[in-house]
Amino acid sequence: MAEQTKGAILVTGGAGYIGSHAVLALSDAGYRPVVLDNLSTGRRFLVPDDVPFIEADAGGPETVAKIIADHGIEAVLHFAGSVVVPESVSDPLNYYRNNTCTSRNLIEACVANGVRRMIFSSTAAVYGIAERTRVDEDTPLAPINPYGRSKLMTEWMLRDTAAATDLRHVALRYFNVAGGDPEGRTGQATPNATHLIKIACECAVGQRRHMEIFGDDYDTPDGTGVRDYIHVTDLVEAHVAALEYLAGGGDSVTLNCGYGHGYSVREVVAAVERQSATTLDVRIGPRRPGDASALIADAGRIGSVLGWRPRLADLDLIVKTALAWEKSLRSRA
């Protein structure tokens, strides 16, 4: 771990899957992360013992003001939120509260208490079912579910706030985040996760009996959905690069965060079988409502703006680290 010489960074949702990786990346880069998480889906054990941890909601202005003052917070990485698309359809107001309202309050608390930099976790879901498979940041925004809309509304709030105040931000539109810390320090531990790689790994370690492919009649090379899977460690390193970009005076910007390369569901299943040396019980089911056939990032802008270069862009490596984590979770249970 690097010597801690850089500033204090508030990580909302730092006990969650991506947030806990960000905490490690910040510490490794010499920052002092401070975690704020209400543990609604986060897990306390994912946060290292030497990192300050506050169990509270990121939308509480007084709590946030106190943390900023107590720790001398310079910037915020805002991960806290709800991420399950079907849940957002059945309970939209919960998503507008947890994602949109919480972000509004957090942004306001930052402005009121002198924090001038925020990195926001947005999503490729803001594009909806895009006309093109490969989407750049100027692709028309047409989210098709409350989850995507709740995130897009936060992008808008940040943009309007950047125009009116000195709070600058980087909004990162994540594609399909997967994998675990290569050193095994953290990983995806959210109960009832819906992500493909997590589900396939749960099958491989015997946590689930079988899995389903949601549709094999898409207009893709093997008929199954294609997505741009990005290793969580590369993703959180993009956050550190974004922090440094803003510290260097960079303007507010919105960037895709993916590799620009897609894999089908069948290719993912094959990688899990390869890495686990098992054969998964895979059944073909109907299409899942709201799924695009293929969605891949045009990842040109993030490279040129942040100078970010992925280090772990390899499906087998993503799967290998996800599997290792799944096994360690099993032995913990």
Ligand code: UD1
């Ligand atoms: C979506 C969101 C993403 C969000 C994520 C969290 C979009 C464009 N993306 O990703 O922003 O963070 O949900 O929920 O809305 N699949 C199966 N069987 C399974 C699970 C998945 O076949 O058991 C298939 C899906 O049909 C899809 C691919 O695997 O083709 C990836 O699905 P998933 O991991 O759920 O992520 P997205 O829906 O792409």
